[in-house]
Amino acid sequence: MPRTLKRKLKTYQTSLGFYDQAVAAPSMKAALDAWGARSNLFHQGIAKETDDPDIVAATMASPGVVLRRPVGSDGPFTEHSELPTDLAGDEGKTKARSRPKKRPARRAAKSSRKIGDQDARKAAAAFAREEQRRDSARRKEEAARARRDKAVAAAQAALDKAKRDHQARVDEIDAERAVLDERAGAEDARWHKQRIKLEEAVRRARG
Structure with a gap:
């Protein structure tokens, strides 16, 4: 049996971006993993364990789900929450201000609700399944990233090789051009001497 199933789930809460977030997890580390946090939000004072009965009941109904x-x-x-109403502009603010707040009529009744052993076991099992799903998705993402990195590396290697081959051909052409330039210079010099001699011979022949 996976170790997660033996550990009692707790409810953790934080605020990230536009949302308050809560999750049922066996540890702070598991909660941070579920939130995708790259730093310890608990040490920073922006995450905590909560015993709010409404929040606990909601998270225990979907363990491991943020x-x-x-x-x-x-x-x-909820799993799919709308954005804060104040992001909708002044009109949204006006509606938010004019909308009466719902009164927590049954909060006192929920406060007495406790998670039984059977519910706790079910919640732990559900968390384990969600954790496995999340790990599987993470592995797939890492594998896809590795394939992309490999493809990029192969394409870059091909480009670098093509650049080297091109430069080698250019260097070879430059070397051949230097040889031709040298031959052309030597030919110009030879022709200059020969032309002078022949023109002198023509002048002598004409008397």
Whole structure:
């Protein structure tokens, strides 16, 4: 049995970009991996474990899946959240201000809800499946990146070789041109001497 199944899931929360994000994971490291964070958000003070019953219930229903809600709002966390209303401009702000806030009518009832052992095991198993799916997607992405890098390297190597071959041909042509220029110079010098002699012979012949 995978080790993940033996570890109790906890709910972690952070704010990244336009969204508050929450995830049920067995550890802070697993939460950071799920968020795709490249630094320790917990050490930076922008991520924490939460025991908010609404958030815990939502994340435990989809372990390992990152849930979102517009940053700064108190709405429910969902897998597909809309952007914050203040990004829609003044009109969106006006609507957001005029819209009455929903009152958490059943919050007190949810506060008494606890995750049972069976639910915890199911949540851990679901997290393991989500983690495997995410790892598989990451491996596929890394494999695709490796193929792209290999193709780029091969294309660059072909280009570099073609440049070297071209330069070698240019150098060879330049060398041949230098030899021809030298022969042409020698021919000009020989002809100059011969022409002078022959012209002198013509003048003598004419008397």
